[in-house]
Amino acid sequence: MTEIILFSAPGSCSRVATIALEETGAQFESRVVRFMKGEHKSPAYKIYNPKGKVPALVFGGEALTENVAILWFLNEQFPEAGLLPHAKTAIEKARLISDLNFCSSTLHPIVTRIRMPQFFAGPESIRAVWTAGCEVMREYFKLVDDRLANSPWWYGDAWSVMDSYLYWVFWRVEGAGFPVGEYPKFVDHARRMEDRPAVQRALAREATMTAQLESERLNFAPPGPPKVI
Numbered sequence: 448m449t450e451i452i453l454f455s456a457p458g459s460c461s462r463v464a465t466i467a468l469e470e471t472g473a474q475f476e477s478r479v480v481r482f483m484k485g486e487h488k489s490p491a492y493k494i495y496n497p498k499g500k501v502p503a504l505v506f507g508g509e510a511l512t513e514n515v516a517i518l519w520f521l522n523e524q525f526p527e528a529g530l531l532p533h534a535k536t537a538i539e540k541a542r543l544i545s546d547l548n549f550c551s552s553t554l555h556p557i558v559t560r561i562r563m564p565q566f567f568a569g570p571e572s573i574r575a576v577w578t579a580g581c582e583v584m585r586e587y588f589k590l591v592d593d594r595l596a597n598s599p600w601w602y603g604d605a606w607s608v609m610d611s612y613l614y615w616v617f618w619r620v621e622g623a624g625f626p627v628g629e630y631p632k633f634v635d636h637a638r639r640m641e642d643r644p645a646v647q648r649a650l651a652r653e654a655t656m657t658a659q660l661e662s663e664r665l666n667f668a669p670p671g672p673p674k675v676i
C-alpha cells in the first residue's frame with residue numbers, strides 16, 4: 448500500500464486536502480505541524496514544503512504542496528472517488544483549475560485578512576483591515592450564494608472538492624465575525640458538508656491534533672473579530 452502523509456494544522460487550509468483524502472477512502476497519516484513552535488519554518492519541515500506552510504502531501508515518498516495541486520493529483524490518483532467532475536476537453540479541465548484557483552488565490556487571501564488582520568497592521572489599524580476584508584468578501588459570498596440557489600453543490604447535484612474548499616472558507620470567516628447569515632444558501636451548504644461522513648472524519652482528525660497540541664500547550668486559537676477602538 449502506498450504510504451500517504453498529510454502535514455496539517457487544525458483549522459488551517461489543510462482541512463481541504465484532509466477532506467479530499469477522507470473522501471477517497473485511502474489510509475493516510477495526518478501529521479501535525481506545530482505553528483507555535485515554528486515547526487513549519489524549520490529545515491526539517493521545509494524538505495516537504497520549502498514555503499513553510501501547510502498542507503504538504505507525501506505520497507509514496509514524493510512531496511507535493513499547494514492545495515490546488517494536491518486536489519488535482521488526488522483526483523487523478525483516485526478517479527473513482529469523484530473528487531472533481533469528469534472533464535473531457537482542455538477548456539473543461541482549465542475551468543476546473545480556474546474554480547479551485549478562485550478559492551486559493553482570491554478567497555484564501557481575503558480569509559486571512561478577516562481571520563488574522565493582526566498580520567497586516569498595527570493595533571490601531573487591525574479593525575480597518577478586518578472591515579476591508581469583509582467588504583471585499585461580500586461580493587464573493589454573494590457569488591457563491593447565487594450559484595447555490597438551485598443546487599446543493601457548486602457543480603449542481605455532484606459533490607466535489609470545490610465544495611470542501613468553499614466550506615473551509617465559510618467556516619474560517621464564520622468564526623471571525625463575518626455575517627455569514629446574510630448568505631442562507633451558503634449556510635445550508637456548510638451544514639450539508641458537515642453531514643458528510645468524510646467531513647466528520649476530517650474534523651475528528653483535527654480534534655485529535657488539537658488535543659495533542661493542547662497537551663503540549665502549543666494550541667493556536669486565533670482571536671475573534673477585532674473590537675472597535
Ligand SMILES: N[C@@H](CCC(=O)N[C@@H](CS)C(=O)NCC(=O)O)C(=O)O
Nearest residue numbers: 459460499500501502513514515551
Ligand atoms: N497556497 C497555499 C496556501 C497555504 C497556506 O497559506 N497555509 C497556511 C495555513 S491556512 C499556513 O501554513 N500558514 C502558516 C504561515 O504562513 O506561517 C495552499 O493552498 O496550499
